[in-house]
Amino acid sequence: MEPRPVPPGGRATLRDVARLADVSPKTVSRVVNGEPGVTEAKIAAVTAAIDKLGYRPNFTASSLRRANGRTATIGVVLEDVANPFSAALYRAMEDVAREHGVSILAGSVDEDPARERALISAFAGRQVDGLIVAPASTNQGYLNAEILAGTPVVFVDRAPAGVQVDAVLIDNRSGAREAVRHLIAHGHRTIGYVGDLRTIATARDRLQGYRDALADEAIRPRPEHIVEDRHTESAAEQAVHALLDLPEPPTALFTAQNLVTIGAIRALRARGRQHSIALVGFDDFPLADLLDPPVTVVAQDPSAMGRLAASLIFRRLDGGSWEPTIHPIPTRLIPRGSGEIRP
Amino acid sequence: MEPRPVPPGGRATLRDVARLADVSPKTVSRVVNGEPGVTEAKIAAVTAAIDKLGYRPNFTASSLRRANGRTATIGVVLEDVANPFSAALYRAMEDVAREHGVSILAGSVDEDPARERALISAFAGRQVDGLIVAPASTNQGYLNAEILAGTPVVFVDRAPAGVQVDAVLIDNRSGAREAVRHLIAHGHRTIGYVGDLRTIATARDRLQGYRDALADEAIRPRPEHIVEDRHTESAAEQAVHALLDLPEPPTALFTAQNLVTIGAIRALRARGRQHSIALVGFDDFPLADLLDPPVTVVAQDPSAMGRLAASLIFRRLDGGSWEPTIHPIPTRLIPRGSGEIRP
DNA sequence: CTGAAAGCGCTTACAG
DNA sequence: CTGAAAGCGCTTACAG
Numbered sequence: 001m002e003p004r005p006v007p008p009g010g011r012a013t014l015r016d017v018a019r020l021a022d023v024s025p026k027t028v029s030r031v032v033n034g035e036p037g038v039t040e041a042k043i044a045a046v047t048a049a050i051d052k053l054g055y056r057p058n059f060t061a062s063s064l065r066r067a068n069g070r071t072a073t074i075g076v077v078l079e080d081v082a083n084p085f086s087a088a089l090y091r092a093m094e095d096v097a098r099e100h101g102v103s104i105l106a107g108s109v110d111e112d113p114a115r116e117r118a119l120i121s122a123f124a125g126r127q128v129d130g131l132i133v134a135p136a137s138t139n140q141g142y143l144n145a146e147i148l149a150g151t152p153v154v155f156v157d158r159a160p161a162g163v164q165v166d167a168v169l170i171d172n173r174s175g176a177r178e179a180v181r182h183l184i185a186h187g188h189r190t191i192g193y194v195g196d197l198r199t200i201a202t203a204r205d206r207l208q209g210y211r212d213a214l215a216d217e218a219i220r221p222r223p224e225h226i227v228e229d230r231h232t233e234s235a236a237e238q239a240v241h242a243l244l245d246l247p248e249p250p251t252a253l254f255t256a257q258n259l260v261t262i263g264a265i266r267a268l269r270a271r272g273r274q275h276s277i278a279l280v281g282f283d284d285f286p287l288a289d290l291l292d293p294p295v296t297v298v299a300q301d302p303s304a305m306g307r308l309a310a311s312l313i314f315r316r317l318d319g320g321s322w323e324p325t326i327h328p329i330p331t332r333l334i335p336r337g338s339g340e341i342r343p
Numbered sequence: 344m345e346p347r348p349v350p351p352g353g354r355a356t357l358r359d360v361a362r363l364a365d366v367s368p369k370t371v372s373r374v375v376n377g378e379p380g381v382t383e384a385k386i387a388a389v390t391a392a393i394d395k396l397g398y399r400p401n402f403t404a405s406s407l408r409r410a411n412g413r414t415a416t417i418g419v420v421l422e423d424v425a426n427p428f429s430a431a432l433y434r435a436m437e438d439v440a441r442e443h444g445v446s447i448l449a450g451s452v453d454e455d456p457a458r459e460r461a462l463i464s465a466f467a468g469r470q471v472d473g474l475i476v477a478p479a480s481t482n483q484g485y486l487n488a489e490i491l492a493g494t495p496v497v498f499v500d501r502a503p504a505g506v507q508v509d510a511v512l513i514d515n516r517s518g519a520r521e522a523v524r525h526l527i528a529h530g531h532r533t534i535g536y537v538g539d540l541r542t543i544a545t546a547r548d549r550l551q552g553y554r555d556a557l558a559d560e561a562i563r564p565r566p567e568h569i570v571e572d573r574h575t576e577s578a579a580e581q582a583v584h585a586l587l588d589l590p591e592p593p594t595a596l597f598t599a600q601n602l603v604t605i606g607a608i609r610a611l612r613a614r615g616r617q618h619s620i621a622l623v624g625f626d627d628f629p630l631a632d633l634l635d636p637p638v639t640v641v642a643q644d645p646s647a648m649g650r651l652a653a654s655l656i657f658r659r660l661d662g663g664s665w666e667p668t669i670h671p672i673p674t675r676l677i678p679r680g681s682g683e684i685r686p
Numbered sequence: 687c688t689g690a691a692a693g694c695g696c697t698t699a700c701a702g
Numbered sequence: 703c704t705g706a707a708a709g710c711g712c713t714t715a716c717a718g
Contacts (some may be wrong), residue, residue: 003694010492010493011492012694012698013694013695015695015696023704023705024705024706025695025696025697025705026697026698026705026706027703027704027705028603029696030703030704031699032695037703037704038703038704039703039704041663042386042703042704054488054491054492056467056468056488056489057468057695057696058407058468058470058694058695058696059465059468059470059696059697060403060406060414060468060469060695060696061406061694061696061697061710062402062695062696062697063403063696063710064403064404064407064694064696064697064710064712065695065696065697065698065709065711066696066697066698066710066712067697068696069710071403071469072465073355073448073469075707080434080458081424081430081433081434081437082430082431082433082434083466084425084427085429085630087424087425087427087430088689090424090425091424091425091451092409092425094424094449094450094451097366098450098458103447103450103465103466103469103636104448104449104450105416105446106437106447107437107441107446108434108437115441119446120366121399122402122415122446123398123446124399124417124445125400125401125402125403126402126403126414127403131462133559145397145399146399148397149353149354149397150510151634190707226700252380262633265633266633269633284426285630286605286627286628286629286630287605287628287629287630287633287634289613290605290608290609290630290634291630291633291634292634292635320410320703335618356710356711357711357712358711358712358714365688366688367688367689367690368689368711368712368713369688369689369690369713369714370687370688370689372712372713373687373688375712376713379687380687381687381688382687382688385687385688400711401710401711401712402712403711404694404703404710404711404712404713405711405712405713406694406712407694407695407696407710407712407713408693408694408695408711408713408714409694409712409713409714410713412694418709441704549707677711
C-alpha cells in the first residue's frame with residue numbers, strides 16, 4: 001500500500017536500477033535473469049534498487065535483443081470464444097501454455113476470413129512464437145511467409161488448405177455417419193439434416209457423412225430433408241419448423257453443430273414433439289444430459305484437441321522436427337435418450 | 344502459394360526492405376506507417392520490396408521506440424474462460440478491443456491469487472496498454488506500481504481492495520436479496536442457501552443478501568440450511584443431497600453461482616424433486632430456459648459488463664480523466680418456473 | 687521530399 | 703566477478 005518511488009508518469013528502467021545500485025546495466029541484467037557470477041553484495045544492492053523503484057523488466061525489449069528472439073507468447077485464432085467448444089479449446093491451450101511460461105494472444109473470427117487474416121497479422125506483428133488457428137478462410141497460403149520464417153503453426157478443428165502444417169482434427173465425415181447410422185439402427189428411414197454454412201469444410205464433411213450412412217442402407221436421400229447454411233440457433237429453429245411442416249416430415253433429425261442442435265430442440269419443444277422425433281447432434285454441449293429427453297450426441301473432445309495442438313507448438317519450439325501431419329482425435333457417440341426414440 | 348524470397352530462417356527487416364528498394368530506412372518507415380510526403384515512385388519501390396520479401400513490420404520494436412510506447416495490447420485476467428460467464432465477458436471485451444485495433448492477452452486464474460499475480464506480471468512485462476482484472480486475491484495493492492506508471496486498470500465482477508481503480512460491478516447483495524424475496528413471496532419460509540467459496544467477496548455478499556431477505560420477513564435463518572464453500576458442480580450436488588436429508592429440509596433453494604445451480608439441479612433430478620423444491624439461481628446460464636422446470640435466475644449481463652470495462656480502458660487511453668469509480672450494472676430476476684414452485 | 691544520427695530498453699560478445 | 707561498446711528493429715528529432 002505504501003506508494004513506490006516510481007519516476008512519475010513512467011516506469012523505472014534497467015538503467016535507473018543500475019544508477020541507484022551503482023553498478024553497470026549488465027550487472028542488473030545478470031541479477032534480473034538469475035545469471036551466475038555476481039557477488040552477494042551486488043545482488044543485494046540491485047535487488048534493493050529494484051524493489052525501491054518498483055522496477056519491472058521490459059520483456060518486450062529483452063526479447064528484441066535476445067538470441068532466439070522469443071516472446072514467450074503464442075497467438076490463438078478461434079471461431080468464437082463465447083461458444084463452449086471454442087472456450088474449451090482455448091482453456092486447454094492455456095493450461096499447456098502456462099506450464100511453459102507462455103502467454104496467449106487470442107481472438108475470434110466469427111467465420112470471417114478477413115478477421116482471420118487481421119488477427120494473424122496482428123499476432124505475427126507482435127512476434128508470437130507460434131500460432132494455433134481454427135481457420136475460417138478457404139485458403140491459408142498467406143501463412144507461408146510466417147512458416148518459412150520459422151514460426152510453428154498448428155491448425156485445430158479445421159484442415160489447412162494451401163499450407164503444410166500440423167492439424168488436430170476429428171473425422172467429421174465418419175462421426176456424422178455414425179450419428180445417422182445410429183438413427184437408422186433405431187428404425188428411422190426419413191432423417192432430416194440441418195447443418196452449418198456450406199462454406200465451412202467441416203459442415204460439408206458432416207453432410208457427406210449423413211449421405212454415406214443413408215447410402216450404406218440404400219436409403220435415397222430426400223433433398224427437401226436437407227437444410228444447409230444454418231449458422232445460428234434461431235436459423236436452425238426455423239429450419240426445423242419448416243421440416244416438420246413438410247407433407248412428409250422426417251421422423252428423426254441429425255443436427256450437425258451445437259447451436260443448430262439447440263435451435264432444433266427449441267423447435268421440437270415448441271411443437272411438443274421432443275419425445276416423438278428422434279435427434280442426434282454433432283458436438284456435445286453443457287447440460288445436454290439434463291434436458292428432457294437427454295440429448296444424444298457425437299461428442300468431440302475439445303480439451304484433448306486444445307492440449308494436443310498446444311503441445312505440438314511447444315514440441316517444435318523445443319527443437320522437434322517432423323513432417324506436418326494430421327493428428328486425428330476420435331469422436332464418441334453418447335446415447336442419452338433423444339437419439340433412441342423410435343419412429 | 345508461391346514461396347516468398349524470405350531470408351532463410353529469419354524474417355526480413357525494415358533495413359532489408361530499404362536496401363532492396365534503394366531508399367533509407369526512414370523512407371520505408373514512412374511508407375509502412377502511411378506518413379505523407381513520399382513520392383509515388385518511392386512508395387511503389389518500397390511496396391514492391393515489401394511484397395517481394397514478405398516483410399511484416401515488427402510492431403514490438405516500433406512500440407519500443409514510439410513516443411507513447413503503446414503496444415496496442417491489453418491484458419485480461421478472468422476467473423475461468425471455460426465458464427460461460429467469463430467467456431461472455433471476454434467476448435464483449437474482444438469486440439470493443441477490435442474496434443480500437445487492439446489485441447488481447449488473456450488468462451484464467453481459477454481463484455488462485457498466485458496465478459493472478461503471475462498473469463498480471465506477465466502482461467505488464469509485455470507492456471500492455473491496460474489491464475482488465477476479475478481478481479481472485481483479497482488485496483491488489485501490488486497493482487499500485489503499474490497504476491502509478493500510468494497503466495489504466497479496470498476491475499470487473501469483483502471489487503478492488505488496496506487499490507483505487509474503476510470497477511464494473513453488480514450489486515450482489517441486493518440481487519441475492521431479490522432472489523430470496525421472490526421465494527418468500529411464493530410462500531417459502533425454509534430456504535436453503537448453497538454458495539461459492541467464502542474467500543470470494545461476491546459469495547459473501549450473496550449470502551448477506553440471503554440473510555437480508557429473511558430478516559425482512561423476520562424469518563430466522565437456520566444455520567443447517569446454509570452451505571458455503573461449494574465451488575464445483577459436484578460439490579454443490581452433494582450439498583443439496585445433504586440438505587434434503589435433513590430432518591427438516593428446506594422447501595426452496597437459493598443457489599448463488601451458475602455451477603452451483605447446475606449441481607443443485609442434478610441433485611433435485613436424482614431425487615425426482617425438481618418439481619417440488621423451488622429453486623432460484625444466481626447467474627443465468629445457457630439452456631436454463633430449456634430445462635424442466637425452466638430455471639428462475641437472477642441474471643447478470645456479462646456482455647454489458649465486458650463492453651463497459653473495455654470502454655473505460657479506452658476512454659482513459661484516449662486521455663479521459665476521472666476519479667476511479669464503481670460502475671454498477673443492474674441484475675434482473677428472470678422468473679421461468681423453478682422459482683415459482685410453491686411449498 | 688529524403689536521410690544520417692541517436693536512442694527506445696534490453697542482451698550479446700568481448701575485454702579485463 | 704564486472705563493465706564498455708555495439709546492436710536487436712524500429713522511430714524520433716533534426717538537418718538539408
